[in-house]
Amino acid sequence: MLTDKIALVTGAGRGIGAEIARTLADKGATVILNYNGSKDRAQALADEIAKKGQKAAIYQCNVSDFEACGEMMKAIVKEYGRLDILVNNAGITRDNLIMKMKEEDFDAVLNINLKGTFNTIRHISRQMLKQRSGKIINISSVSGILGNAGQANYAASKAGVIGLTKTMARELASRGITCNAVAPGFVDTEMTKVLSHSVKEAACAQIPLGRFGQAKDIAAMVAFLADEGGDYITGQVISVDGGMNI
Ligand code: NAP
Numbered sequence: 001m002l003t004d005k006i007a008l009v010t011g012a013g014r015g016i017g018a019e020i021a022r023t024l025a026d027k028g029a030t031v032i033l034n035y036n037g038s039k040d041r042a043q044a045l046a047d048e049i050a051k052k053g054q055k056a057a058i059y060q061c062n063v064s065d066f067e068a069c070g071e072m073m074k075a076i077v078k079e080y081g082r083l084d085i086l087v088n089n090a091g092i093t094r095d096n097l098i099m100k101m102k103e104e105d106f107d108a109v110l111n112i113n114l115k116g117t118f119n120t121i122r123h124i125s126r127q128m129l130k131q132r133s134g135k136i137i138n139i140s141s142v143s144g145i146l147g148n149a150g151q152a153n154y155a156a157s158k159a160g161v162i163g164l165t166k167t168m169a170r171e172l173a174s175r176g177i178t179c180n181a182v183a184p185g186f187v188d189t190e191m192t193k194v195l196s197h198s199v200k201e202a203a204c205a206q207i208p209l210g211r212f213g214q215a216k217d218i219a220a221m222v223a224f225l226a227d228e229g230g231d232y233i234t235g236q237v238i239s240v241d242g243g244m245n246i
Contacts, residue, residue, distance in 0.1 A: 002227055003028035006080045008072075010063050010120060011090030013038030015189035016139065018045055019215035020087055021056070023223045029085065030055040032076060036062050036090070063090045063116030073123040082131055083124050085226045088117040088138045088161075093191060095150045106153040113157035114164070121168060121179075129175045135226050136172075136179040138165050139218070142241045145183055158183075162237050169235030178234040182221050185241025187213040208243030 007024045011017040012033035022045070025031045031049065033056055035042035042058040049056035057079075061072040076083055091113045094105035117138050128134030143151050144158025161181060168179035186192055186203050192212065195203070204210060221240050224230060239245040 001028045002085070002223075005029040005084040005226075006032070006076070006082055007085035007087065007226065008032045008034060008059075008076060008083055008120075009087040009089055010034040010061075010116070011036070013042035013045065015191065016184070016187060016215045016218050017087070017089040019219040020089060020222045021045060022049065023216070023219040024085065024087075024226060025049045025052070025054040025056055027223055027227060028054070029226075030057075030080065032056070033058045034061055034063070034072065034090070036060070063088075063119055064111040066115075066119050066122075069116075069119035070123045073120070073127070077127055083127060084131075084133065085135045086120060086124055086137070087222055087226075088120055088136070090116055091139065091141075091157075091191075093151065093154050095154065097150055098152045101152060109153035110157050110160070113154070114160040117161055117164060121164070125168075125172065125177075128172065128177050132175045132177075134172070134177040135230060136165075136168060136177065137222050137225050138179070138181045139222075140165070140181040140183040140237060142183055142185045142239065142244050145237065145239070145245055165237070166235045173234055178225075178230060180225050180230065180233060180235065181237045182218060182225070183237050183239045183241065183245070184218045185213055185239070185244040187215060187218060189215060206244055207241070208246060211242065213240060213242060 012021040013035035046056040141158040165181040
């Protein structure tokens, strides 16, 4: 159980992040729901969690903004005195073939997916070192492991997240802090809703389990790592992808 643990989930207003937040709250954690644009949905989720007698708060912050991430971490430590679990889930896609990819689309994806993950860790690592504990869980992707045509920016950002994860695991391990990545395959969310029927069919053909994942499949792994099951696991990339990465 995660009773008395303080958790921050970035991009928690919807999709995988919302399900991660719900699952951590169900396990007893107090959950801070970070959002960027989805205030109403983050508030609705906080209300849903509170109705169950669990604790949640919302916090607006664009994770690509270094200073704003610093303010968010300061505010959390001021309010709760600590942060036990950091889940870097916020992410975007701006797919295109490399020949057509705009520089701004490359930069936007790298800034949110990779630099956003750096920003939050950078601003909480000192606090976690002081605590001599902490669980950092970064959401990567099968694209970061295998590559994916049309996703040069996204795959590079998610591969970067893996390098960052392994380095954080090495840097922070001596103080009992773990850092792992979860690499989902295709998951049913707004991110994949935009894919055409034929692209979805082609994707399914590459999934040994023959179906897209659900947000709860990813949330279950994050919750496992955040709880004591993950205490002796660090620097790992755990695929939750229906076997795509076999
Ligand atoms: P989604 O439904 O599109 O949700 C994206 C989330 O990221 C939203 O909560 C959004 O917040 C947040 N976000 C985007 N830009 C942000 C920013 N600058 N600052 C803070 N939050 C920001 O996507 P999803 O499918 O749940 O994806 C969640 C994570 O899983 C992402 O890292 C994604 O790359 C990864 N993933 C997804 C799949 C998949 O198939 N769905 C597969 C592999 C990996 P607002 O709405 O508040 O702006």
